Amino acid sequence: MSTLRVTVEHVTVHEHPNADALELAQVGLYRAVVAKGAYRTGDFALYIPEQAVLPQELVAELGLTGKLAGSAADRVKAIRLRGELSQGVVCRPRALDGTDLARAAADGTDFAGVLGIVKWVPPVPVSMGGEVEPAPGLLPWIDIENLKRYPEVFPEGEPVAVTEKVHGTACCLTYSAGDGRVQVTSKGLGAQRLALVEDPKNLYWRAVRAHGAAGVAAELARELGASRVGVFGEVYGDGVQDLGYGADSRRGEPAYAVFDVAVEAGGQVRWLAPEELAQVLDGRLPVVPTLFTGPYDARRVMELAEGRETVSGRAVHIREGVVVRPLADRYSPVVGGRAIAKVVGGAYLTRKGGTEYE
Template sequence: MSTHAVTVVEVGEVRPHPNAERLDIVAVGPWQVVVKRGEFVRGQRAVYVEPDYVVPTTRPEFAFLAKAGKDKHRLKAVRLRGELSFGLLLPLPPEISDAPVGTNVMETLGIARYEPPAGKAGTFADEMAHDRWPSTHAPKFDLENYNHFPSIITPGEHIVCTEKVHGANARYVYIDGEFFMGSRNRWVKQDGNHIWTRAAANNPNIEKWCRTYEGMVLYGEIYGAVQSLKYGLDKDVRFTGFAAVHHGVWLRQPVLFPSLADFDVPHVPIIYSGPFDIDRIKEIAEQDSVIAETPGHMMEGVVIVPSKERYHSLIGRVALKYISNRYWLSNA
């Protein structure tokens, strides 16, 4: 499960902005933030809020972000005088002035993780009654950001790097004589007018695969007319698979992907397979999308999974996302 937190950090390197005499660039772990000149020094404790968190502009620390008629503001990545700036760095407010590095102050400061609107994905009216949910282990699928756990995948470890598709999470499984479909958090009615039925109807082979591998939960992304990146599909939706689990055991991608191909069920594009090198991954993430119908569409980012499935005490199954700068800036 993905961890959402706003923490007290120790400021890293502080250097002058090359194009602005009144600005500095501050390193916060793998991120960088553009700040007012002289506001922070190396080793200082501060609060760092990443992009895609929502801050209350009713608090004095965030009041400068207020817009007419709104009491909240979603933080994004921006380019300031030619330099990327991710999120917001602020001095410790008085009520947490003694908080040590690593303290999660998200609740104290009234900050929330940004959740995109349901849009065309579906509503709670589409949810299946809980007593009819499938009797299987189908954990919520979330990915941690590589920037939070940069040491979990070691340099040189053999990995598979796939395109991270921007859409809506989907789960499909055939069990107890019934074909089930669901989102990240809930199982939905098979006869509902939502993207999960549309995707399954567009490719009946999804159900055929699930019937063949009864009890195995197939995970994937429904994309197209779903989120801001439409990949050339302005009105249609499609499914692409990326993982499968059976009784708590995740199927290795070198096994899963060929099995999906045998049924003409698409899987996420493999962009790279080989020794892990974060500089190489960063380059790959900025390329055009492979799954898009037409050229010129950006990738949201990539997903990095060890070729040999393994677990880590901090995140469980090892699978990390790396988001492209192109995508961060597209939300600015």
């Protein structure tokens, strides 16, 4: 998941091709359906992103009663309105009356706390949970921001790799060379510096043991002279999420694919660039599919986020989306961290019966 920020943004208004009374308000590369005439290009408005949970008072004020997702009809989710994908809510709630919207936009002020908006946290199935222990030495996974919200992360033409985003659950493994300790966690627990106590019934530990990920991490530590190695992979298949890629992770070995590796040497942590990752793993662990390598083109990336999955080799269902990384890992001042971003496909966002376990 990306971080939740509720901010004032500059709006660009487009005609809705299929509805006379509606328009499309664009924020970054997101577009949200709004009432015609509510905004003009150049206006400032609040943007509430997907996965935001709103208090009922705000739901009622915005006229969204019964129109949002979740059991309480309070969660923002992508939908199609008259054939157009609408992501997020563009609005001007009363709580912002008197606010200098242009200044708030320039300052990047986050209004989530003021409005009582929180991030949706999906429930965790029993197979993904378990007993935990403090793990201050973990190399945790990071939140990846959506390219539609931050389109300036990559300049046109920068050499990038675009990989398929696999719909599973992130398995984060840290190997410490000093004592040979292996710690395994989920993305959510890792952010809290908690590791899962080894349990043969736990999905993450099952995947690590089935694919020998801990042994590969130890090999990488020796080969790269690292004190710690983080191996980040997606565990997927039927029984993990609603998209299974034709793999059954309930009875057999959980399906698993590495999407990133971090190494610490000399007190510095670095992420392996896409080509280096492929070289050092060299078939020792499965990796997520690379869909494109070459100069960054925003339109092509958006196209690659759609279509059928390539993980199974049989295109059994829709693709979740893509992740974009520069071929030379670098810092991005746009997101305030590592230059990496995702795009989630519209068909994936609007599918029926979807699950979003972390």
